[in-house]
Amino acid sequence: MPSVVYGTPATRKEIIELAAEEGHDADIPTNIGAISNLEKDSSSTRCESAAEKEVGVGVRKEKDLEKNELSVESLSTAETNEDTSELSDPNIVWWDGPTDPQNPMNWSWPKKWGTIMIVSAITFLTPLASSSFAPGIPDIMKEFHSTNSLLEGFMLSVYVLGFAFGPLIIAPMSEIYGRLPVYHTCNVLFIIFTVGAAVSTGMSMFIVFRFLMGCLGGAPLALGGGTIADIIPREKRGTAMAVWMIGPTLGPCVGPIIGGFLTQAKGWRWNFWLVTIVSGTFAIGCAILMRETYAPVILARKAKRLRKETGNLNLISKLQSKLSPKDLFLVSIVRPSKMLFGSAICFFISLYTAVTYAYLYILFTTFTSVYETQYNWSGQIVGLSFTGLGLGATIGQFIFTSYGNQIVNKHIEKGDYKPEHRLIVMIPGGFFMPIGLFWYGWSVQAHTHWIVPILGTGFVGFGMLMTFMPANTYLVDVFTIHAASAMAANTVLRSLAAALIPLSSQRMYAVLGYGWGNSLLGFVSAAMIPIPFLFLKYGEGIRKRSTLKL
Structure with missing residues (x-):
């Protein structure tokens, strides 16, 4: 046999988690497989329990993207049967044992x-x-x-x-x-x-x-x-x-x-x-x-080499994709747009992060002129005005990692976890953003000591991180196998906002001044504070009533 197949069956949860980390949907092959590989025709011999019939005959027939109804257990039997059949197929190309040096994990x-x-x-x-x-x-x-x-x-x-x-x-x-x-x-x-x-x-x-x-x-x-x-x-x-x-x-x-x-x-x-x-x-x-580190490509090259060496044209990689290049581009471009405009959850979470990200670039595009005109800083040191944002973002990263995981683990242990619990840690970020904007704007307007507005922007940086990170993890939990498309939709909207909204920032400050100009931003940010509260209370119901399909 030209290849040795080994390994334990990957669970649906493992495939989803790895695909999210790699930045693609779980119906595209990853290092341990793809959800789409589990699809079978309804006439196949796979186990058709009542739970599976409720789910359907494949991921593409899920009842709804947002309802998050498929559990690991519901497909565990199918996954095991699928993997067992693959393991016994001599035409499946996999790693040559657990210490194969071609495997990047080794x-x-x-x-x-x-x-x-x-x-x-x-x-x-x-x-x-x-x-x-x-x-x-x-x-x-x-x-x-x-x-x-x-x-x-x-x-x-x-x-x-x-x-x-x-x-x-x-x-x-x-x-x-x-x-x-x-x-x-x-x-x-x-x-x-x-x-x-x-x-x-x-x-x-x-x-x-x-x-x-x-x-x-x-x-x-x-x-x-x-x-x-x-x-x-x-x-x-x-x-x-x-x-x-x-x-x-x-x-x-x-x-x-x-x-x-x-x-x-x-x-x-x-x-x-x-x-x-x-x-x-x-x-x-x-x-x-x-x-090269991407297992599907490494194994595809191995299968191609073995086909040439053995003459066996039936050899295929265990991780070979069923998607054509055209389908990959559709997944990457069309699906995020459909999710952004077809899902209330994806749209409003993306809108929240887009506004926050736009504020960041408003500050980026105006810091130089603000500190040159208000504090007479030279071009040599004006870059130091960005230190507040950096320190605040760094602190936010540590806080999110520590407390966000604690909150989620607590609910998992209690057995009542749902994706909306990811948004609990977003709540303080929503308050820090407007506080930081008011602080920064009026301290600059009043010509206070330069450290005062920098401290204010530290609050903005902290609020920014405490908004971005929970939003991304929430989208992963809600959309599971299509999490990467949801995050892509989030990225597109926030990048468009960051590129276009700051264009009017200089004009805004010229008309309103730094105090009221940043207060306007602060009022909009404050108006969005209820979003995580609303999703905590109504998010599960919105998901259950959703009709979004791809």
């Missing part, structure tokens, strides 16, 4: 951590690049002879617009060709587009290259969690995920601190030359340290 720890560190470094750099040149915005406006306040904000936030669309293409490409070719391609194109931004001779050219930087810069955000899940067992994954999450949390806040000093010393273009140099170094590190 790599040495130095090799694993080399991969994790390079992916974490890239994940830190690309969000950093989104805001590092913020202190140089006045210089760019002067050099390009522009006084348009809309463009002043858009050339910063257009990068986030790329985050909305790039990963929709990057994710399915990685599932077809593997993670490694996508990383390499995105690294090279990101460097090219960064050079394009550095040598731009006009505003239009600069904005186009910034957008393309954002599209390609979204690659480590879309693929990084999946890479870690490919090589680290679940019980040992916490530290690696924590290191990887530093990038999205601190990158946008550290960038302007570096950019402030660099702009003063070398000019705004050197922010992009620095990113080019560092990303080039990381790209070389990728080429040296990284290997």
